[in-house]
Amino acid sequence: MKNVATATAPAALIAMSVGVAALVPVGASAQEHGGHESGSDHSHEDHGGQGQKGGKGRAPGEASAGGHRGMEDIFRDIGSADEDSDRPSWAGEKGGKNEHGGQPGSAGSTRGDLYGDLYVILRxxxxxxxxxxxxFVQPIDAEGNxxxxxxxxxxxxxxxxxxxxMGRLNVGRAPTSVLIQRADEVVALLSTATAITTDAAGRLVVTxxxxxxxxxxxxxxNLALYVALxxxxxxxxxxxxxxTDFDFLVDGELTPEDMAVATSLLAGASDKFETLSPDAVAYINAILDINDTTVGDVTYSDVDYSTYNYDRSDTYGDVTTTVLIKQDDGSWLPTEVNIYDAxxxxxxxxxxGTFTAFATAVDDARTVINYIHEYAVPADTPAEAEE
Structure with a gap:
């Protein structure tokens, strides 16, 4: 990821792993202000600003523009740690408060050198x-002004x-040898699978x-697979x-189908208890260098979402799972429920066709993961479990 002098504001932390923080400028990510709510999403109108893209974002149907990375490279990028430090290799040098967003004098050239407050901005x-x-990037108030x-x-x-x-991405540090082993394991798991399906939240299930x-x-x-896709x-x-149902995962092109799976992968890497707003997803994408683009002093993740669609009822309307449900007598029984309803x-x-649709799908999947985890039926649960 690039070294950036942000256009605004003091420094703030984004926690990316236990005991570790990465710093990102307010202009380092981008999405319209939108919540996790019913109805259709829409973008803010341009309030006279003169911002512009620094080039065409990577669109669905396009192969990777840069050199291809292997899964070992991706695992190392997101989870490696210096053997002599409790900070990951990308965390950079510690920096103090910088009142108007320029780089501290100690800034180096790694991911941790991105600074700025995390504000909702016009996108x-x-x-x-x-x-x-x-x-300058334009922060907006609760009314969108x-x-x-x-x-x-x-x-x-x-x-x-x-x-x-911002919640925490649940990605702990590990020695390079362990990361390589885990990369090899996930590749072997998928390569030797006899069937691929998804769970209620859309995470991959391998037979x-x-x-x-x-x-x-x-x-x-999950995070490594998200970055890969x-x-x-x-x-x-x-x-x-x-x-053939999942051939799109290995065709070398970013497709709307890839994005649909990616939303569940990012949800699977996140803190299931913490809501992921569109702004939070955008900052995470910038930290992970998901097609980052820089215009002047502003760096952001630039992906073309124009062909991506998300409809909650279409995605979850027919999805069921079995969880523990409390009965009138106080007991808990394994019960099949409809996800869209429950x-x-x-x-x-x-x-x-918007980033907000993508980010809403991420948080919806996180919400489902939290639900099925909270009410999961243990493998050794008898037919009736007392509270």
């Missing part, structure tokens, strides 16, 4: 920041800004040659999958 449909007439900035791009009234709440099944639920594996359009090292209360959402 277009692909999540690209809409800059104001002075070239631009917040006045000073001459250096910092909000004049900090009480108006919307701070982005092994001996007939046993395994849900890929480890956060590190969003940057390479394939799972490096896996050349074929059983059947988790979302039959409240629909539909989004077409």
């Amino acid at each position: 277009d449909d692909d999540g690209v920041p809409i800059l104001n007439e002075d070239g 631009p917040i006045p900035l000073d001459d250096e791009g910092a909000p004049i009234d900090l009480s108006l800004v919307q701070e982005v709440e 092994n040659p001996d007939g046993t099944t395994k849900t890929i639920d480890a956060p590190l594996e 969003m940057t390479e359009g394939t799972i490096p090292g896996v050349t074929d999958l059983p059947g 988790v979302f209360g039959n409240e629909d959402y539909s989004g077409t």
Whole structure:
């Protein structure tokens, strides 16, 4: 990831793993201001800003523009640690508060050197920041109105800004040898599978040659697969999958189908208890260098979401799972439930061609993961379990 001098505001932390933090500028990510709500999403109108994209974002159907990375490279990038430090290799040097967003003097050239407060800002449909007439990213208030900035791009009234709440990506550090082993294991698991399906949240479920099944639920594996799909359009090292339903995962092109699976993968890597807002997803994408682009002092993840569609009822309307449900007598019984009803209360959402639709799908999948984890039926649970 690039070294960036952000256009605005003081420094703030994004926690990416236990005991580790990465720092990102307010302009380092991009998405329209939108919540996890019913109805259809839409972008903010341009309030006179003159921001522009720095080039065409990588679109569905396009292969990776850069050199291809293997799964070992991806695992190392997101989880490696210096043997003599408790900070991962990408965490960079510690830096102090920098009042208006320039780089601290100790800034180096790794991921941890991106600084800035995490504010909700004005964005277009692909999540690209809409800059104001002075070239600064434009924070917006709770009503979607631009917040006045000073001459250096910092909000004049900090009480108006919307701070982005960030959960932790559950990715612990590990020695390189362990990361290589885990990369090899996930490639072998998928390459030898006799069947591939998904669980209620959309995470990959593999049938092994001996007939046993395994849900890929480890956060590190999910995050590595997410990065692979969003940057390479394939799972490096896996050349074929059983059947044809998941051929798109290994075709080397970023497709809407890849994006649909990717939303569940990112959800599987996140803190299942913490809501992932569109802003949070955008900052995560920037940290992970998902097709990052820099215009002036503003760096953001630039992906073309124009062909991506998400409809909650279409995705979860027919999905069922078995969980423990409390009965009138206080006992808990394994019961089959409909996810759309039990988790979302039959409240629909539909989004077409926008980053907000993608980010909403991520948080919906996270919500489902939290639900099935909270009420999971243990393998040795009897027919009736007392509270």
